[in-house]
Amino acid sequence: MLWKEAVIRFMREKQNKDQTNEISIFKYLDPYFGHMYVDEIRRMHIDDIIQQRLKEGVSNATINRLLQKLRAVLNKAHKEWEVKCDPPFVKLLKEPKKRVRWLTxxxxxxxxxxxxxxxxxxxxxxxxxxxxxxxxxxxxxxxxxxxxxxxxxxxxxxxxxxxxxxxxxxxxxxxxxxxxxxxxxxxxxxxxxxxxxxxxxxxxxxxxxxxxxxxxxxxxxxxxxxxxxxxxxxxxxxxxxxxxxxxxxxxxxxxxxxHQHLHKYVNSTQNQISTNFPTLAKFG
CATH class of the missing domain: 1.10.443.10 (Intergrase catalytic core)
Structure with a gap:
């Protein structure tokens, strides 16, 4: 199966309501894989893409979204469509710890x-x-x-x-x-x-x-x-x-x-301490 055929089938089966992100990712991957069969894709090809994206100043998180989509297509071809291929291991890049910004x-x-x-x-x-x-x-x-x-x-x-x-x-x-x-x-x-x-x-x-x-x-x-x-x-x-x-x-x-739910467990020891250690009871 050609990579292009795999992409078309993947998008047809997923039927996402908004495929803008997918189309953007697959357009980027086309110069790399457009002429290849899925069984020809190797880890070195993926490494080339990662290095190119890093040179372009793209964040690890954005690169990971691309890698996840690539991995999804290859795994679907191998596991569900029974295409004879051995997908390479796709390791995601480390991302910064998720920040939590919230409003009062x-x-x-x-x-x-x-x-x-x-x-x-x-x-x-x-x-x-x-x-x-x-x-x-x-x-x-x-x-x-x-x-x-x-x-x-x-x-x-x-x-x-x-x-x-x-x-x-x-x-x-x-x-x-x-x-x-x-x-x-x-x-x-x-x-x-x-x-x-x-x-x-x-x-x-x-x-x-x-x-x-x-x-x-x-x-x-x-x-x-x-x-x-x-x-x-x-x-x-x-x-x-x-x-x-x-x-x-x-x-x-x-x-x-x-942390409010933890207080009932902390206070549950209070009576036991007061009973076993009477001298501490006066300190409340």
Whole structure:
């Protein structure tokens, strides 16, 4: 099977609603693999791509997205399509430790007030659901059940989740959706009648800067949602399900925001110490 044939079949079977990222990655890979069969791809070819991307000043995280897509195509050809090939081991590059930037409620309020209405609605919806940017901007009406107050998020490796999951909607999230009714037949969030494609725009970044939100990007709304949940006592295993994380380690980074649940275990030893060591009882 030619690499080009594998790419076409991969995209046809995945049927992602927005293939912009995939197309960009495969266009970049075409000069390297466009003339090759999948069984001809070796580790040295992949190393060449990595070195070239590093020379171009691309981050490790961006290179890893490319490597993940490359690996996905080769593995699918080998395991599912039974193409005779032996895919090389694709090792991802080390990435910086994930930062957690989040807003206070006051900061969130100031941001919402400063934004135009259509963007403010998307911010409120993100803070209420914890959904990623693409999950919000590409949201369709057929994914929503207002009577049951849920949103169905489809599995998509671009959106970092292979499994579909259900997101329950709060009162505020439902209010946001109701305000969008009638604006477009298919897509939920629009601007001047046209579906929104991006939210982390220059306008959004400019307004963040104007109101003093330094080092803040759209994805940090998801961090904010998760942090608020933990601060209010939501167990991490529940947060994992609400956020659609497949890896518990992704949720653990929010653990340090919660400590109230530990106090009951610390205090459980107090009576025992007071009984066994009466002289300590007077110190409370």
């Amino acid at each position: 409620e006051n900061e969130a309020y100031r941001l919402i007030q400063a934004l135009p209405a259509h963007t403010a609605d998307m911010v409120v919806f993100s803070l209420e659901t914890g959904l990623r940017e693409s999950n919000v901007t590409l949201l369709r009406w057929d994914q929503i059940n207002l009577s049951e107050r849920v949103v169905f998020i489809e599995g998509d490796d671009i959106l970092k989740s292979e499994q579909a999951f259900v997101v329950p909607l709060s009162e505020k999230a439902v209010d946001v959706l109701k305000r969008q009714i009638g604006k477009h037949t298919e897509r939920v969030f629009t601007y001047k009648g046209n579906p929104v494609r991006r939210a982390n725009t220059k306008m959004f970044k400019s307004i963040c800067k104007e109101i003093g939100l330094e080092d803040f990007r759209w994805h940090d709304l998801r961090h904010t949602w998760a942090t608020w949940h933990v601060n209010r006592g939501t167990p991490l295993e529940v947060l994992q399900e609400l956020g659609g994380w497949s890896d518990y380690k992704m949720v653990k980074r929010y653990a340090h925001f919660s």
